[in-house]
Amino acid sequence: MKNVLYVGNNLQQSKSNVSSIHVLGSRLEAFGFKLWYTSSKRHKWLRLLDMCWCVLVKRRWVDVVLIDTYSTINFYYALAVSQLCRLLHLPYIPILHGGNLEKRLQRNPKLSRCVFGPAHTLVSPSLFMKDTFESHGYPSVYIPNSIEISKYPFQQPSFESIRLLWVRSFSEIYHPSLAVQILKGLQDLGYDASLTMVGPESDGSFKKVQDLAKEMDVIVTFTGKLSKTDWHQLSKSHNFFINTTHFDNMPVSVIEAMALGLPVVSTRVGGMPYLVSHKKDGWLVPPNDTKAFVETLIYLFEHPEVASSIALEARKKVEGFDWEVVKGQWVGLLK
Template sequence: MKKILYIGNKLSSHGLTVTSIETLGTLLEKEGFKLYFASSKKNKAARMLDMFYKTILHSKKVDYVLIDTYSTSNFWYAVIVSQICRLLNVNYIPNLHGGDLPNRLKNNHYLSKLIFRNAFVNIAPSRYLFETFQKAGYTNVKYIPNTIEIDNYPFQSREYDYPRLLWVRSFAKIYNPILAVKVLIEVKKKYPNAILTMVGPKKDESFEETVQFAKESNVEVTFTGRLSKKEWITLSTDFNVFINTTHFDNTPVSVIEAMALGLPVISTNVGGIPYLLTHNQTALLVADDDLKDMVHQIDRLFEEKELANSLSLGAKKMVDNFDWEIVKKEWKSLLK
C-alpha cells in the first residue's frame, strides 16, 4: 500500500471552502492509498509549522509528498515543504492550483526552479498550466484534470422565465465578487424579478465590500456563507444561470460542478478558462470585468431560446470526462 503525505489548506472545519486536500485526498483514500494530512491549522504561521513538522515526521514512511501549490501567499508553503523534501530525499509532487502561477514562473524564476525542476512530477489540472509549464522549459509536468464524482451532480433542465443568477466562490478580490452585484443591477432594468444568490465563505475584505455595495445600491442579494457541497447542489435547482466573475483562474471546480448540474455558465475569459470552456458551445465568455457584455450574454439566454439548452448539453458532454472513474486511472498509474 502506497503512503502519501498530502500538504494543503484543510480548513473546511473553520468555515472555509473545501479544497483539493479534502476532495482528492478522500478519493485517493477510497482507492486504497494511506494518507496523512497537513494542515488544518487556521493561523498561517501555525499551519506552516505543522506542515514542516509533519513532513519531517512522516518522511521515512511515505512514498510521496503531494503539495497543493497556489500562486498567492500560500505559494510559500510549497517553497518550504519542497526543499525539506529535497533535504530528506523524499519524492514530492506539486499539484498546481494557482491561476496566477504563470506570473510566479516569470517573477520568481529562481524559487520556481527550486520547486518545480526538482519535483518527481508536477501535476497540472488544466491544459492552461500544462502548456505554460512546458513553454517555460519544465518537462516533468503531467496533465491530470480536476475531478468530481459525476453521480453526485444530477443534471437538470431549467426554466428560463427570468434570470435567477447563482455565484459560488470564496469571497476574495481575485474572484471579483462585486461584479456579480453590478450585473444584477443592470439585469433588473429589463427583468425586475431577477435575483442573485452568492455562495461562499469570506476570504478577505471583498465580502464586506460586496455586501455594502449591494446595500448602498438598494438591491437585494442573498449571501448564504459557506454551504456544504450537498447544500449548494440542492440550492442550485432554483437557479438558471451560473456566473463566474474572476479576474484570473485555473480550472475552477465550481464551474465544472455547475456544468454537471445543467446550469449554463457565463464566465470571464481569463487564465485557464478558455482552455476549459468554448464560447457559444459549452459556455458564454466575456472579457475580464466586462459588465456590459456579461449582461448582454445573460440576456441572450432568455432571448435565444435554444441557446441555453445547447450550452447545457454541450457542457455536460464535455464535463463527463472529469468524472473520478476516468481521472482516477491517471492518479493510480502515477502513484503505483
C-alpha cells in the same frame, strides 16, 4: 499501494470551502493508498512549521509527498516543503492550483526553479496550467479536477426570469462585486432578475459586496457557505451560473455547474478558455465587463434553445471529469 503525505490546507472550518486536500485525499484513501495530512494549524508560521515537522517525522514511512501549490503566500509553503524533501531525498509532486502561478514564474524564476525543477512530477489540473508551465520549461502531467458525476443530477432550467447563481469564496481575485453590478444592469434594462451568492468570507470582500448591493439598491441573497448537497439543491431554482473572476485555473464550482445543467457565463481569464468552449458549452466575456455579461445573459435568456444546447454540451464535456475516469491517472502516477 504507496504511502503518501499530502501537504496543503487541512483546516476544518465551518466557514471555509472544502479544499482539494480533503477531496482528492479521501478518494485516494478509498482506492487503497495510505495517507497522512498536514497542516491543520491556523496561524501561518505554525502551519509552516507543522508542515516541515510532519515531513521530518514521516520521512521513513512516506514514499511520495503531494504539495498543493498556489500563487499567493502559500507558494512559500511549497517552497519550504519542497526544499526539505530535496534534503531528505523524498520525491515530491506539486499540484498546480494557483490560477496566477504564471506571474509567480515570471516574478520569481529562481525560487520557482527550486520548487518545480527537481520535482518528481508536476500535476496540472488544467491544460492551461500545463501549457503555461511547459512554456517555461517545466513538463507536467495533466490530471483534471474531478467530480463524481453520479452525484450531479442533470436538470435543464426554465427561463421565465433571469435567476443568477454565483458560487465562490468572497475574495477580490474572484471579483464578487461584479455579480452585483450585473444584476443592477439587468434590472435597469427592465428584466426580472435575481442573484444568489454562495460562499464564505475570505478577505473582507463580503462586507464590500453587501454595501455595494445596498448602494445600488438591489436585493441579493447571501447564503454564506453551503455544503455541496445544499448548493446543488439550490441550483435547481436558478438558470444561469456566472463566474466573475480576475484569475482562474480550472474551478470545480464551474465544473459542477456544468454538470448540473446551468448555462455558464464566465470571464475569459486563465484556464477558462481551456475549460469552456465559447458559444458551444458556455459563454466567455472579457474580465470586469458588466456590459458584456449583461448582453450575453439577455441574449441567452431570449434564446432559451441556445442556453439549453449549451447546458447539454457542457454536461457531455464534464462527464469526462468523472472520478471513475480520472482515478486511473492518479493510480498510474502514484503506484
